[in-house]
Amino acid sequence: MITVMTGAGISTDSGIPDFRGPTGLWRNDPDHEKLVTLDYYLADPEIRRRSWRFRRESPARTAAPNAAHLALVELERAGLLDRLVTQNIDGLHQKAGSSPDLVLELHGNMSGVLCVSCGSRSTLAEALDRIDAGEADPACHECGGILKTTTVMFGETLPEEAVAEAVQAARRCRTFLAIGTSLQVQPAASLVGLAVRSGAHLVIVNAEPTPYDDFAEEVIRDPIGEAVPRLVARLIA
Numbered sequence: 001m002i003t004v005m006t007g008a009g010i011s012t013d014s015g016i017p018d019f020r021g022p023t024g025l026w027r028n029d030p031d032h033e034k035l036v037t038l039d040y041y042l043a044d045p046e047i048r049r050r051s052w053r054f055r056r057e058s059p060a061r062t063a064a065p066n067a068a069h070l071a072l073v074e075l076e077r078a079g080l081l082d083r084l085v086t087q088n089i090d091g092l093h094q095k096a097g098s099s100p101d102l103v104l105e106l107h108g109n110m111s112g113v114l115c116v117s118c119g120s121r122s123t124l125a126e127a128l129d130r131i132d133a134g135e136a137d138p139a140c141h142e143c144g145g146i147l148k149t150t151t152v153m154f155g156e157t158l159p160e161e162a163v164a165e166a167v168q169a170a171r172r173c174r175t176f177l178a179i180g181t182s183l184q185v186q187p188a189a190s191l192v193g194l195a196v197r198s199g200a201h202l203v204i205v206n207a208e209p210t211p212y213d214d215f216a217e218e219v220i221r222d223p224i225g226e227a228v229p230r231l232v233a234r235l236i237a
């Protein structure tokens with residue numbers, strides 16, 4: 001069976017910029033990192049206002065899956081997919097048709113909103129309606145606390161259950177595919193090392209070098225939108 005781990009690079013063809021790629025958000029605006037770092041977010045109302053504006057304008061809200069997301073659905077239909085571990089928060093694997101049961105979102109998703117004080121939950125759509133109505137940094141309706149999306153920010157712990165399942169999937173797979181990730185964010189990146197130590201054949205599809213390239217049996221630098229459908233066709237054949 002094959003375990004796949006995806007990062008922001010699988011969604012650039014859907015119009016969502018990555019963080020560290022050549023046209024990534026952090027290359028153009030190093031300060032952008034603060035928007036996804038919990039300490040800055042909690043301490044600074046201006047960071048929260050920028051963060052909500054960013055979410056409101058984010059292409060991720062209306063993006064459609066691309067050929068690479070669709071190819072991974074084919075991999076599942078062929079009965080070869082164990083788990084699809086993703087660092088992405090855009091929900092495009094599920095939109096493409098991957099079974100929600102098989103998709104493990106290590107960094108949460110951007111469709112929900114959570115109060116950091118009382119834990120009450122709402123949706124991004126509701127928060128954005130309030131922003132459109134003039135609230136730049138909407139507070140929790142229940143307790144007045146700070147609201148954030150249900151994404152895992154730097155400084156937050158990852159969802160335990162998803163991580164535990166991803167670790168198992170990395171350990172038991174025969175092949176581990178890492179697609180569109182710079183493999184610089186831990187602990188997600190460490191799943192690659194775990195898979196290799198457990199005997200998996202590692203294939204990396206990423207335009208730029210990653211710290212794990214030397215451990216891979218195959219490194220594919222071609223654009224993901226072409227490389228992944230081609231690779232999946234080869235694996236299914």
Ligand code: NAD
Binds near residue numbers: 223
């Ligand atoms: P990253 O930005 O660190 O790395 C993306 C990698 O993909 C880069 O090395 C880049 O060269 C490569 N890449 C981009 N487009 C490509 C293409 N078309 N073909 C081949 N390679 C391509 O992303 P990461 O490793 O996922 O880590 C960043 C963090 O950012 C993650 O935690 C993720 O949650 C978050 N993020 C998510 C989204 C999203 O949900 N779509 C977008 C931006 C950031």
